[in-house]
Amino acid sequence: MGLNLFNKLWDLHTVKTLESGQDQLFVGLHLIHEVTSPQAFQMIRERGLKVAFPERTFATADHIVPTESQARPFQDPLAEEMMVAIEKNTQEFGIQFFGLDSRDQGIVHVVGPEQGLTQPGMTIACGDSHTSTHGAFGTIAFGIGTSQVRDVLATQTIALSRPKVRRIEIDGALQPGVTAKDIALHIIAELGVKGGIGHAYEYAGSAIEALSMEERMTLCNMSIEGGARVGYVNPDQKTFDYLEGRPYTPKGEAFDRALRYWQSIASDVDAPYDDVVRIEAEIIEPMVTWGINPGQAIGVGRALPSLDSLMEEDRESAQLAFEYMGLGERQPIKGVRIDVAFVGSCTNGRISDLRAAAAVAKGHRVASHVRALIVPGSKRVRDQAVEEGLDQIFREAGFEWRDAGCSMCLAMNPDQLVGREVCASSSNRNFIGRQGSPTGRTLLMSPPMVVAAAIAGEVSDIREFQTAGTGA
Amino acid sequence: MEELTRKQIKGSGIAVRGNEIDTDRIIPARFLKCVAFDGLGESVFYDERYDAAGAQKPHPFNDSRFAGATFLVVNKNFGCGSSREHAPQAIMRWGIRAIVGESFAEIFAGNCQMLGVPAVCLGAVEIKDLMQAIEKDPQLEIELDMEARAVRYGDREVVFELDEGVRTSLVEGKWDSTALLMANEGAVREKAQSIPYLNAFQNA
Numbered sequence: 001m002g003l004n005l006f007n008k009l010w011d012l013h014t015v016k017t018l019e020s021g022q023d024q025l026f027v028g029l030h031l032i033h034e035v036t037s038p039q040a041f042q043m044i045r046e047r048g049l050k051v052a053f054p055e056r057t058f059a060t061a062d063h064i065v066p067t068e069s070q071a072r073p074f075q076d077p078l079a080e081e082m083m084v085a086i087e088k089n090t091q092e093f094g095i096q097f098f099g100l101d102s103r104d105q106g107i108v109h110v111v112g113p114e115q116g117l118t119q120p121g122m123t124i125a126c127g128d129s130h131t132s133t134h135g136a137f138g139t140i141a142f143g144i145g146t147s148q149v150r151d152v153l154a155t156q157t158i159a160l161s162r163p164k165v166r167r168i169e170i171d172g173a174l175q176p177g178v179t180a181k182d183i184a185l186h187i188i189a190e191l192g193v194k195g196g197i198g199h200a201y202e203y204a205g206s207a208i209e210a211l212s213m214e215e216r217m218t219l220c221n222m223s224i225e226g227g228a229r230v231g232y233v234n235p236d237q238k239t240f241d242y243l244e245g246r247p248y249t250p251k252g253e254a255f256d257r258a259l260r261y262w263q264s265i266a267s268d269v270d271a272p273y274d275d276v277v278r279i280e281a282e283i284i285e286p287m288v289t290w291g292i293n294p295g296q297a298i299g300v301g302r303a304l305p306s307l308d309s310l311m312e313e314d315r316e317s318a319q320l321a322f323e324y325m326g327l328g329e330r331q332p333i334k335g336v337r338i339d340v341a342f343v344g345s346c347t348n349g350r351i352s353d354l355r356a357a358a359a360v361a362k363g364h365r366v367a368s369h370v371r372a373l374i375v376p377g378s379k380r381v382r383d384q385a386v387e388e389g390l391d392q393i394f395r396e397a398g399f400e401w402r403d404a405g406c407s408m409c410l411a412m413n414p415d416q417l418v419g420r421e422v423c424a425s426s427s428n429r430n431f432i433g434r435q436g437s438p439t440g441r442t443l444l445m446s447p448p449m450v451v452a453a454a455i456a457g458e459v460s461d462i463r464e465f466q467t468a469g470t471g472a
Numbered sequence: 473m474e475e476l477t478r479k480q481i482k483g484s485g486i487a488v489r490g491n492e493i494d495t496d497r498i499i500p501a502r503f504l505k506c507v508a509f510d511g512l513g514e515s516v517f518y519d520e521r522y523d524a525a526g527a528q529k530p531h532p533f534n535d536s537r538f539a540g541a542t543f544l545v546v547n548k549n550f551g552c553g554s555s556r557e558h559a560p561q562a563i564m565r566w567g568i569r570a571i572v573g574e575s576f577a578e579i580f581a582g583n584c585q586m587l588g589v590p591a592v593c594l595g596a597v598e599i600k601d602l603m604q605a606i607e608k609d610p611q612l613e614i615e616l617d618m619e620a621r622a623v624r625y626g627d628r629e630v631v632f633e634l635d636e637g638v639r640t641s642l643v644e645g646k647w648d649s650t651a652l653l654m655a656n657e658g659a660v661r662e663k664a665q666s667i668p669y670l671n672a673f674q675n676a
Contacts, residue, residue, distance in 0.1 A: 019622070020646065022637035024653055026663050036556065038507040047650070052660070056670075062503065078505040085507045092486040108508050119669060129555040129579055145557035146509075147648075157660055160582075161637050193492060194549040197578050225551070229578045250673065257673035293492045293552070313548065313596075317491050334609035339634045365568055410554075411501045431496045438500070438519040 002268025005234055006165045006200045006408035009140045015157055024455035027243075028122040029134075030057040030152045032095075034064055034086040034109050035260045035412065036127030037286075040149035041089040051093040058117055059090045060098040062107045063412045067375050067402035070100050093153075099121045106378020106404040109133040109346035112218060114380055116246025120262035125152055130346045130428065131225040135232030137217035138265060139237055140200070142229045161229070163198050164274035169205040172281035177463040179356070180215035181348060181426070181446040183207070184222035185287035185297045191277065193295040196228025199274070202267065203233050206300040206460045207281035213242040214352040222428055225294040229466060234266040241402065264304050287463050288333045289430045291443040300449065300461045303332045324432060325441050326420070336443070340423040341372040341454035342435075343447045345409040348426035349377025351384050353447045358390040360451040360465065366398035367457030373415065374399045375407040399454070408442030411436030476540050477645035478590055481570045481616040483542025485625075487603040488517070493546065494553035499562045501554075511588065511602040512558055513565030533566070545602050546573035553578025560584045570616050572623060574599050585638050588647040590618060592632040601628070618643050646650075 001297030003011075015024040030053075037059070046050065051057065064079040074080040083100075090097035098111055099105040105111070109130050114120040118134045121429065124141035125131065127149045136139035144158065151158050168187060186262075188195075201223050203216075211219065216233045221230025240259060243249045250258045304322075306329040307315050322328060327336065343357045354376060366372045374394045376382035382404055385391055390400045408415040409427035416436025417423055419455065422433055423442050430442035443459060452460040488600060503515045511622050521531045528534045550573045560583045563571070564666055570590040584591040594602070604614055605625060615624040616638060623630045641647045653660075 008529075012667065013663070015659050018637070018652060020640040020644070022639040022641070024656060024660075026660065026667065026669060034506050039509055042508065049654075052657075053664070076505070082505060082507060122669060127555060127557075129553065143579050144557035145555055145560075145579065145586060147557060147586035148582065151650050151653055154650050155651050155657070155660060156664075157656075159637075159641075159649045159653065161635050163578075190663075191554060194575060194577070197549070224553075224579075225578065227552070235668065254672050258669070261668040261673055293494070313491065320490070345586075395503070409612070412504060428554060429494075431494045433500055433519050434496050438524065 002271040004267040004271040028126045029124045029125035029126045032059045034061045034082045038085040043150045049154045063406045065405040087254040109378035116249035121165040121265040128468045129224045131425045132231045133221040135220040138235035166199045166275040167202045167273040168413045170207040170279045171205040179446040180218040182287045186284045188226040189297045194227040196226040200230035201228040214350045254409040336459045338424045340410040342425045346377030347428040357447040358393045360448045361397040363454045366454045372454040375402045424450045478642040485543040485606040486538040486541035487545045491548040495559040498559040509561045512562040515567045516562040542569045542631045544568045544571045548574040552577035555579045598630045
């Protein structure tokens, strides 16, 4: 019997089974950012330790960087202190840092793939739950806490228990207007926000194979919202084509050798799984969240559930969501008025996301009561968008065009909701207070749906929206 | 002196009800703007405990009857969302030594292990009973016996589930894994020699 990709890579990277029964796993690529690393470096210093493999750690700054002006020093002294800390730490320990003065800075999960650092067959760790993004390349990629960042710095390994593997097979063709974001939200709504605990998700089937690399990243990114720390797609020709020619991708003969390794690690046809879930692509609709966790999502043409239609264990959270969101049972989600629109984040801040957003925005105007932001996921994405004239399309439509960072996904920089504002957001979490205001409200959706909402001033169905190209 | 193993923990409890309490609710992102974990304890559950004007809202962590609690008792998928270790750090620095819940998000549970804070799972009925017992008698003494895998209070004893590797690391005082992992440095270097992408794919 064959093996799945997850177990092949877990076996390859296991240094030892520890006395506790947990495995000591080698981390092939370690990514760090300014928020979850400073305490780890401090622990390393206090214990008089060295960084074991400094050439296997790469750093960027994303969470706290302002997107309006990135001039130093930052206006926020706490943010400036964190920026200084990562500059000092990476310099002292000999770690490559993609800082604000480099054209390679951006959100850590955008930068890794676009640099070619993320490659099939790796184990990848980062002090950030959306590290699952890198699974799009056929890797075991997972978020860790700061004490584990310390372990990876000190030893390039981590102690973990091997999870189970669930294959999620999605076959068929997606309906028009349905994106990878909608697949992710559909899966989470189906399997629940804790359905993936203790599991790695393998996404497979013809609908997944048809996705571009950037779409696969969006899908894997949100694995953690469904409770799965790891989500991955088996590597294929699209993966290899995406990687060829990137700064850290092997060149020449080394690339040919790399291909042989990358091809060898895909799941075998007869590989066993702990669980298999099958979903038909045709039934997935453009999705919108209505509540306070990403599982509280429905097709945009539908109405909020009634409490008695929900499973008992979901009712308390739904009741809290109705109160917090100011929405009611059986209310249609379409037509809910928004105040803010945000396209960006490690989920949907890549060039293909901006192209899809621009295609909807072209020739339209943002509704007068809506504040709308477009935030590229990296400086490379920003430069590419400018080269294609996307920034002009956005500006002419009334969107603010910003510099690279996490921005309004998580409220650690000046981009935040105010009061009870409602935000149509391409990010990944609709938690209470997530976007910076303790009473702010988030509706998660795909980038084209965010732009449609920005223009209409309310939640709209992208399938009914007239883009300029179709004669609006 | 701090105990170096987690064989047995005793003390009173505090119950925070609700499923899917995410790490943004446990410690809002603005409190992550820091280069050290010190001081996070007072900000735990901040936006749930205080309104915009800084006035206290009703919350167990604002209720003096539960001050000094050792055990935090929660419901399902506690600690979901962001991987921020600041969340269990804030809970621990407030004074909590162990968390008992219906289920925990995976990264949160891993972070608890790294800090030597047991996060153990009981069934829904057992959690409901324990929460009610705590609310009825805030001084109720609870005992977590990591060797017998049991939670005891009053005349009740409930057996819990916990990954055996995690349990062993806590019982034996080996949750701070850095030294353990460093002890295998030779094997780590050897492993690195066999991983294709660390060797220009010469051994692929």
